[in-house]
Amino acid sequence: MRKRRARFELGPAPYTAPGPHEIVVRTRAVAVNPVDAIAGPAYRVVVPWLRYPAIIGSDVAGEVVEAGAAVTRFAPGDRVLGHAMALEKSQNRAAEGAYQHYVVVMEHMASAIPESLSFEQAAVLPLTLSTAATGMFQRDHLGLEFPTAAPARQNAVVLVWGAATGVGMNATQLAKNAGYDVVATASPRTAEKVRALGADAVVDRTVPDVVEQLVRHIGDRALAGTMAIGRGSLAPCIDVAARTTGSRRVASSQPDPASRLRGRLAARRAIDVSFIWGGTLKDNEVGPAVYRDFLPGALASGAFRAEPRARVVGEGLAALPDALARVRAGGISAEKIVVTV
Template sequence: MSKNTAAWIDSPYADLTIREAPMPAPGPDQLLVEVRALAVNPLDAIIQSNGTVMYGWLQYPVILGEDVAGIVVETGANVDGFAPGDRVVAYAMGLEKGRDAVSESGFQKYVAVDASLAAALPDAMAFAEAAVLPLALSTAAAGLFEAGQLALDHSHLGDALPREEVVVVWGGATAVGGNAIQLARAAGYRVITTASAHNHDRMRRLGAEAVFDYRDPDAVDRIIEAVNGSVVAGVLAIAVGSAEPCLRIARATGARRIAMASPPVSFYEQPRRGGLSLVRIRLFARLGTRTALLQLRSRLSGIRATFIWGSAIAASPVGPAVWGAYLPTALASGAHLPYPEARIAGDDLSAVQGAIDALRLGVSAEKLVVSLDATATGS
């Protein structure tokens, strides 16, 4: 193995800097992966923009990054089912509380990942193609299946046992939404979703039976009409501004749970620097007010509205069901498509900061991926 290199964030709000990093030592239940492709997520941009407001447990300098794909170079003593040389996609958990935000984070050439949150890749699937999956897939799975979220039945995940219940996904073209559509369908549920008009065919290919334009002022009424009296097992609210229409849908259809993947305001609006500013004060005031009002209105309607924490699946039966039992087979058969489409933002770690900056400006129905060498497009 060569020396390890990482894209470090040395202090809150700072740009990433590229330099040598310690070689991770995998724990007994982990894999050491040579990263061939990585993706950036809104979470990376939010941590960089928010400083210590969120993820206050991070002790800088740290390494960001959750989405990786690459080659196993070493396995922990307790690991079965993986061996050096295996091609895998994995969820890097380093930013979570109690984890190692250096050795277990994704923006580096070598990373230690939990074997339970890794899946083998088909030989024909490019690393860059697979790197879009981990955080989005895990967040979708948490929202759909965790007991504290929509609590859908995942016991037949992949068997496609038909059910009559409907899941509404507001924001189907997002990374979380596209994976939620596929997971809900794989568990047998019917799916109704929203997306821009140019993404409607794509949503149907992922498994949605009906798609509506979220910009349509009558979108809520059209979704309620499409439900047509069927039982709504739950509503998944993705992207800023999605909670309000989802609450209206839940009220009208009798749904009792809403799982939310985004806050009611965009953290991208604030300046990426420390200290108070009028923009930051207003943003957090809106966040507190809107969240409190949403919770009050939901409770008055007998609806449980909760925010999703994607890493929750690591400590519950959902993780093994999705990452272990479902994903490898579904990727190999083509039943689960890597979503969203990967857009290559560069070919080395120096491109990661630019990818995060581009993400802040807006990316639709695709994910920015950095490949770390030429083999990221193949074996």
């Protein structure tokens, strides 16, 4: 439980029955995202609408215990992952926070997971998957084709800057499963991992000629769109989009004021920059296209992997304050901090 001016507290929370299109998940694992770990007043800038005391957390994996009257896809006992929506302005509801034993999840933002996928590994996906999917498939962002089990080849390139982030690993895999070529950036320590997820070319994001190298790798293929992920990603992505053919749309995961200004200035170069909020897919066709139509089959077939690797740092909700502090401290590479419950 997060209080307005205080640190996290562990406390009792009521059981909330699901609405017609919701399920209740018995939590087995939760993951920590950078947004959860933001401290003090900065947190209130990110989610100014949030009512306190709040139960936060977006990433949950566990078993369905109850399904709403209109739910046909899930039954008690099913193993699932879900994007918990407590933080969304439209929800703002503690019952939908991941960091509790029984979490209300929207049916169309949950996916069945195969036996071969552990709860802790499944929990790494939801928010970063949603953020990647929002940027790539929503019509107000890149508007790419949806991923399917047998995608048509698109003959176009998706540029994924920051492909070693959780968002980037999901973006890379979604793009491949939608039939696109992927040109990516990562540091040398994670380049191999990004290649293993399907990126056709990986450029070191830290070298001075990174833009030149990306332009060369894209060559005369058309860009389908650009995902700018991570601090400092927007400026070089705008440069690449301005120097290649095809889509001039760049979707950024960094909606800070400096990036927004940079985005407005890019319009002068005919580059269309949009800023992602990773929960908006719940209100349009993208949420069900990913969580209902694509992900369950793709996880079962191995066409899509739950990445990055889960690093379990504790057991029980009482381990969460330390887990949050760990994320706040930074320095985590190609791993996601997870707590089992």
